[in-house]
Amino acid sequence: MNDSTDARQPHAIVIGAGFGGLAAAVRLGAKGYQVTIVERLDAPGGRAYVYRDAGFTFDAGPTIITAPHVFEELWALCGRRMSDDVTLRRIDPFYKIRFDDGDTFDCSADLERMRAEVQRVAPEDVPGFDRFLLESERIYKAAFEGLAAVPFHQFGTMLRAAPDLLRLGGYRSVYSKVSQYFRNEKLRIAFSFHPLLIGGNPFSTTAYFCLIAHLERSFGVHYALGGTGSLVRGLVGLIESQGGHLRFSAEVSQIIVEAGRARGVRLASGEILRSDIVVSNADPAWTYSQLLSETPRRRWTDRKLESADYSMSLFVWYFGTRRRYEDVYHHTMVLGPRYRELLADIFERKVLSEDFSLYLHRPTASDASLAPAGCDAFYVLSPVPHLGSGTDWATQAEPYRKSIEERLENTLLPGLSESIVTSRVLTPQDFRDRLLSVNGAAFAFEPRLFQTAWFRPHNRSEEVAGLYLVGAGTHPGPGLPGVVTSARVVDQLVPAVSSRV
Numbered sequence: 001m002n003d004s005t006d007a008r009q010p011h012a013i014v015i016g017a018g019f020g021g022l023a024a025a026v027r028l029g030a031k032g033y034q035v036t037i038v039e040r041l042d043a044p045g046g047r048a049y050v051y052r053d054a055g056f057t058f059d060a061g062p063t064i065i066t067a068p069h070v071f072e073e074l075w076a077l078c079g080r081r082m083s084d085d086v087t088l089r090r091i092d093p094f095y096k097i098r099f100d101d102g103d104t105f106d107c108s109a110d111l112e113r114m115r116a117e118v119q120r121v122a123p124e125d126v127p128g129f130d131r132f133l134l135e136s137e138r139i140y141k142a143a144f145e146g147l148a149a150v151p152f153h154q155f156g157t158m159l160r161a162a163p164d165l166l167r168l169g170g171y172r173s174v175y176s177k178v179s180q181y182f183r184n185e186k187l188r189i190a191f192s193f194h195p196l197l198i199g200g201n202p203f204s205t206t207a208y209f210c211l212i213a214h215l216e217r218s219f220g221v222h223y224a225l226g227g228t229g230s231l232v233r234g235l236v237g238l239i240e241s242q243g244g245h246l247r248f249s250a251e252v253s254q255i256i257v258e259a260g261r262a263r264g265v266r267l268a269s270g271e272i273l274r275s276d277i278v279v280s281n282a283d284p285a286w287t288y289s290q291l292l293s294e295t296p297r298r299r300w301t302d303r304k305l306e307s308a309d310y311s312m313s314l315f316v317w318y319f320g321t322r323r324r325y326e327d328v329y330h331h332t333m334v335l336g337p338r339y340r341e342l343l344a345d346i347f348e349r350k351v352l353s354e355d356f357s358l359y360l361h362r363p364t365a366s367d368a369s370l371a372p373a374g375c376d377a378f379y380v381l382s383p384v385p386h387l388g389s390g391t392d393w394a395t396q397a398e399p400y401r402k403s404i405e406e407r408l409e410n411t412l413l414p415g416l417s418e419s420i421v422t423s424r425v426l427t428p429q430d431f432r433d434r435l436l437s438v439n440g441a442a443f444a445f446e447p448r449l450f451q452t453a454w455f456r457p458h459n460r461s462e463e464v465a466g467l468y469l470v471g472a473g474t475h476p477g478p479g480l481p482g483v484v485t486s487a488r489v490v491d492q493l494v495p496a497v498s499s500r501v
Contacts, residue, residue, distance in 0.1 A: 009034045010276035010497060013265055015252050015291070018046025019062070019480060020471035021281030022235040023074055023487035028279070029242030030077040032497035036273065037244065038265065040251035040436070044236050046281065047435060047442075050229035054422045055372040056320035057227055058379055063361050064094075064197070064331065065222040066215050067481040071231065074484075078238050085234040087225040089366060094221040095331035097190050098411065105190050109217050122184035132181035132191065133213065140211035140218075174200075177207035189339055196383055197359075198478035199311030199443025201347040203340065206449040215481070223330065223366050255280070255291045255467065262467040265291075277466045279490060284445070284457035284473040285310075285438035297463045309448055310441035311478070312346050313386040313428035317401050318379045321419040325376055328412050330365040334358040347446075350385040352396065358382050358404065360412065375421065380404060386428055387440040393427040401425055444473030452477065459489045468493060 012028045014021045017039035025035045041049060047061035065071075068088055075082040082088075093106040093113075105121065108114055111133075118129045178192040194212045195205035224231045236246065251268040255278055264274035280287045285308065288300040336342060336355040345353045359381040364371045371377040382404060385391070401423075409416040428440030437444065445451045457474050461467035470486040472478035 011036065011274070012277050012279060012494075013038060013273055013275040014279045014281060015255075015265065015287075016046055016281030016471070017041075017044035017236075017246060017248075018281050018471060018483070019048060019232075019235075020483045020486055021046070021279070022232065022239065023484045024279045024281065024468075024470045024490055025239045025244055026074045026077060026235060026242070027487050027491040028494065029239060029244050031491065031494065033277075033494075035239065035242070035244040036275070037239070037246045038250040038252055038267065038273070039246065039248050040268075041434075042248050044246065044248075045229060045232045048228050048232050050227065050232070051318060051424065053424070054320065056375070056377045056422055057229070057370040058318040058320075058377060058424075059228045059361075059363070060316075060318075060426065062228050062480050063223070063363070063379075065224060065228070065231070065480060066212070067219050068222055069219065070481050070484040070488075073488075074235065074238065078241060080238070082234065085237060086231050088222040089225060090220045091223050091330055091366065092220070093329070094216055095333060096329045097193075097333040097335065099186055099189075099335050100337045102411075103186070105186065107190070107216070109220055111217075118187060121186055122182070125182045125184050125187055128181035128183070129187075132178070132210075133217070135177075135181070136210050136212075136214040139208055140214040143208040143211050172207040173203050174205050174207050174209050175202040177210050178202075185339075189335065193333065195447065196312075196357075198447060198482075199441070199472070200447040200478075201312070201343050203343060204347070205447050206452055208452070209447065221331075223363065225367055225369075227363060227367070227370060252282075252291060254294060255287075255464070257292070257295045257464050261465040262461075277468065277494060279468045279470060279494075281469075281471045283435075283437045283441075283471075284469055286436045287469065288457070288463065289438065290436075292463065295464060299462050300457060305438070309446040309451060310386050310388070310439045311443035311446045312383050313431055313440045314426070314442045315382045315384045315397075315400060315404075315428070316379055316426040317382075317404055318377075318422075318424050318426075319420050320371055320422040321376045321378070321413075321416070322374070322421050323376070323415075323419050324364070324374060325362065325413055328360070328362050328365065328376075330362055332360040332362070332412065334360055334408070334411060346383055346385050350389040352384060352389055352391050352400070354403070356382045356384075356404065356407070358407070360408070380408065384428060386442075387432060389428075391428070393429040397425055397427050443478040444471070447477050459486060460493045 012033040012035050014025045014037045029035050049060040051058040072082045093108040097105040175192045182188045192202040195202045252265045253268045254266040256264040262278040285305045336357045345351050361379045364376045431437040432440035468490045476482045
């Protein structure tokens with residue numbers, strides 16, 4: 001396992017068993033590498049870790065699957081079908097948006113139903129809705145189909161993409177772009193909030209992320225039976241079927257660099273694992289500032305990393321109830337009284353607000369196996385500032401959780417406080433301490449225009465030969481489609497086995 005001496009099968013080490021690392025491991029295995037994944041947690045998944053308690057199962061992170069084909073491709077590389085290991089169920093409506101006044105808006109793949117929803121809220125915005133869908137499709141084709149899987153380690157690639165950026169208004173923010181098509185504020189919110197699901201501020205995230213509307217309509221929103229963890233387990237099965245190895249409770253303390261090339265890793269235990277290449281699924285800022293702390297760096301210096309804009313963080317409360325709430329949908333956005341002002345608190349002022357907007361996930365609406373009979377499993381997510389806010393989560397976590405509980409009890413979950421069976425929270429401090437995310441940012445670098453594509457840490461490291469990066473902090477960015485596609489980019493950059501490395 002330590003020294004790669006077999007000329008026919010070079011060794012690749014993958015740091016981290018999140019979706020990016022797992023996808024990279026599958027691709028490297030299919031390419032002919034012997035793969036070892038080292039993961040500091042006791043189980044795979046990273047942000048997609050699974051918690052279990054009192055008969056309840058909770059997905060820790062991603063819950064929405066919008067582009068199944070990026071996963072199906074991984075199974076195909078192994079000569080298998082994803083449907084043999086994972087069952088996806090289409091969710092329609094995708095989600096319900098509950099505004100603070102109690103009005104709801106259903107987001108669906110059905111075009112006529114969507115037109116009817118827009119008509120109900122603001123009849124004058126129906127023509128704008130039709131134009132927005134066409135624009136979203138144009139952006140999708142240019143940005144996702146055309147650029148997501150393209151390596152951006154050369155500035156010339158960015159220059160070639162510039163005409164489309166200008167033509168499609170990628171220099172604008174998502175909210176600004178959406179506002180070109182909708183006058184009604186509720187509709188502007190309904191069609192602009194998506195960046196929050198990937199750590200971005202709708203008022204500053206590049207308008208390229210308007211592609212999500214087309215992505216959802218084209219491929220649907222899906223749920224993996226058994227939870228997103230079933231998708232993680234399926235990928236682990238693929239890796240093991242290729243002869244790959246996964247080591248848990250194995251924290252990497254340093255990437256070994258010899259003569260400017262990555263040659264393995266040193267674990268916190270002191271053990272050294274040698275390899276021909278290294279792929280890091282860790283937060284890029286952590287990779288460069290900590291795992292390469294002994295290596296001189298030219299671009300991703302400590303000063304550069306300290307001055308970068310990091311994404312917001314999240315407060316997540318996982319809880320189970322001894323009763324079922326049949327009127328609550330699988331995915332519900334529970335919006336608060338403020339939108340722009342709340343986002344300014346989170347992203348600009350970096351203060352913890354007393355109000356919040358929430359994403360409520362009730363997977364037992366579609367899959368009763370995740371809770372005991374007659375019970376419901378939930379998680380509720382609240383965007384919050386990263387640790388730059390100075391919030392002491394050791395003292396603030398429980399009051400904040402209690403405020404969310406009261407909000408849900410007064411809106412969607414009557415009698416909640418008396419129905420809770422199990423409860424746990426994840427705070428920005430946990431993102432820092434458990435997931436090694438710099439500043440406790442939930443999605444690494446904020447997806448602003450000048451932190452996108454070539455401006456993000458490259459999939460092939462600029463600092464060290466033989467080092468590659470996957471995950472939310474590198475190109476093409478956060479969200480399951482982006483994270484899994486980052487492994488496809490790395491696949492194009494890693495040398496073929498026949499060429500040696």
